[in-house]
Amino acid sequence: MDYIDSLRILLAEKSDDSNAKAMSKYLRNLFPFFGLKSPVRRAVFKNFIKEYDWPQRDDLMLVVKSMWDQKEREFHHCGVELLTKFQKKLEKEDIAYIEYFILNNSWWDTVDFLAINISGNYFKSYPDQIQDTTQQWMDSENIWLQRSAILFQLKYREATNKDLLLKYIKQVEGSKEFFINKAIGWILREISKREPKFVEDYVKNTNLANLSKREAMKVINKIK
Secondary structure, three states: OOHHHHHHHHHHHOOOHHHHHHHHHHOOOOOOOOOOOHHHHHHHHHHHHHHHOOOOHHHHHHHHHHHHOOOOHHHHHHHHHHHHHOHHHOOHHHHHHHHHHHHOOOOHHHHHHHHHHHHHHHHHHOHHHHHHHHHHHHHOOOHHHHHHHHHOOOOOHHHOOHHHHHHHHHHOOOOOOHHHHHHHHHHHHHHHOOOHHHHHHHHHHOOOOHHHHHHHHHHHHHHO
16 A cells, blocks of 8 residues: 555544535635644644655655645645655755645645745755746746745745845736735735834835735834
């Protein structure tokens, strides 16, 4: 029995139809669930790893892709856990897989983690990939790639390339897409914790969506 089939058996053993319906509804019925809430799923996956071990690094991306290609959402979250384990050992060519995971079975619960943690760590390891890759993401007009290009620096703190970020915000100026405008506000809010005047001035002088403005100013408005 292979790795994925073994994990499926363990997840199915803890399935809960009532939870599954509620969890699927929460994500707009985009994905079926076994019905395992996060603590249960993590416990099952922890026990699975104890028995079957972590995959070899050379096999990692193919294993995660196999998880990603399953229909149940818990598999995708287990895939994220695998990526998290190896996020400091990503290889340059892994960006093709990261992009695949962003583009497939896409919703905020996986995309945001992939953007901020997996992509964020990848680009720290391979800064020469930032410009070309994230510009391609922005030019793709795919909302999840664009959201990732905007959010990958969320944990960069003082190392944030604000010029690049503002360039990407300008590129989507006038967007009506909730997930794009929310991402803009989110990363500006994070920057405001260190540079409140910069963010306040930027919000005042830029044609941002109201959602972006509200999100960007949350920390600043609490201080006032």
